[in-house]
Amino acid sequence: MSTAAQAAFRLRDVTVRFADLVALDNVSLTIAPGERVGFVGPSGAGKTTLLRLLNANQQATSGKISLLGQALEQLDQKNLRQVRSAIGFIPQHYHLVPSLRVLQNVLLGRLGQQGFWASLRSVFFSREFEQTKVHALLERVGIAEKLFAKVDTLSGGQQQRVAIARALYQAPQALLADEPVASVDPSRAEATMALLSTLAEEQQLTLGVSLHDQRLARAFLPRLVGVRHGKIFKDAPAQDWTDTDFEELYHLDQSDLVES
């Protein structure tokens, strides 16, 4: 087996350019299966673009990407859907379908593994075993009683839990969360991080989380990757990150002020 097949995620000299903005500049990164990695760095540094790359939701301008052992450039639409389906992605704003119920939103997690008619049957005429499965997942994330609630009646924290349950329903090999603690209140932030890292440990998922909070990052994620100006600033075990490293990572210099 090649090394590419062994890594969960592997980027080689990847650059992403939007019009005249370079979001990621020649980034190389390897993440092993079961690793839990935090992506830290200032807003606009390229963390979200990086996560989207890891979910095959962002095209690279140049460079090589392999996800779950599959080289991205060789995948057709069908295989691309399979890879995406094997990676649970929790967007910062959850991106649930507001007019559907919690049950249906969680069931949407399997779309990538179903044909159109099967998914229509599953989402609108769910069978008992599917409801039981979703109920168990909701119980795991702590909102079992909301099974039949409309998503737009839930609080932000509850919606986040639905998004996590939806990602888990995919039965993924990896879990990616974009700024999961940026839009929840501080008291919830710790619980959210604890939930994500326990879930990853229990189910041996590779975990990638982008966040700002250095205390939470150090507490829950064994490996931290600092991103600044679209480049990898530092990639090291959490205990090797000093306070000075964080200060430097978040330090605003003249070019930041000019850019914004």
Added chain:
Amino acid sequence: MNRAAHWLGPRRSALLGILLAGMIGAWLIQLDPAQLFGRAQWHQLGEFFKAALRPALAYEDPNPASDGVFLSEIGFAIYKTLLYAAAAIGLSLIGGLVFGLIGSTRAWLALASPAKPFRVLSMSSMFLVRLVMTILRSVHEIIWAILFLQALGNLPLAAVIAIAIPYSATLGKVFSELIDEAPRATAEGLRANGASVLQVYVFGLLPTMLPDLFAYLLYRFECGLRSAAVLGFFGAPTLGYYLSLSWGERHFHEVWAYLYALLAIIVVCDLWSGAVRQRLTTHHAA
């Protein structure tokens, strides 16, 4: 010279241009206002509008051949008009949903592979679909009716298809705009799960579009009632058919009865769709 040019300016010269074009046009088609005067038809027109005050409640000309009651015939005509409009709108909804998806920029962008030849192919397919939609839409339902009545004979299907073709294309255009303007977030969320383009459309976009989509559909139903009535002039058993018979016999009171019936169903439909729309939007906001 210079002062004249200054006085003219862009707005005045545009106005003058339009006036001039109007005069040339009138001259070319030999529009003569004098033709309006001293005509016997004026009298008939007066008769027609006088009849507006007293729409018929029974046949004007008790005819042994027509054995029915006039009011029940109006009822039947209304019923048929509603049926034709409903069938046409139902068919257009299916066509509109399909056209909406394949006419949207977003669907083609999602389908397009990164490889350049594919991109070019999918963008040109999109323009082809849109061109077809524009052509279908720009031909009026009456023209389609004439075509299909020729081809199929005086079948209900001919009238229904005639209405459904331009309506499908119009609904398709509106739906494709709704798709392209719908918030990207839910669609992105589902794509990240590995959902296909069709799945994103049905599960992510349709539920959020539903209130707008339904409101527009009701508005089209109102238009469909008018179209169904008009197609009666070509033989469909709707209000227009009976209206044209009465008109042929110069039974103006009957004509007005049919016109009021058409007005009544359109007003009722308008009130109903307004109420439904309000319920949908307040429910949506809650």
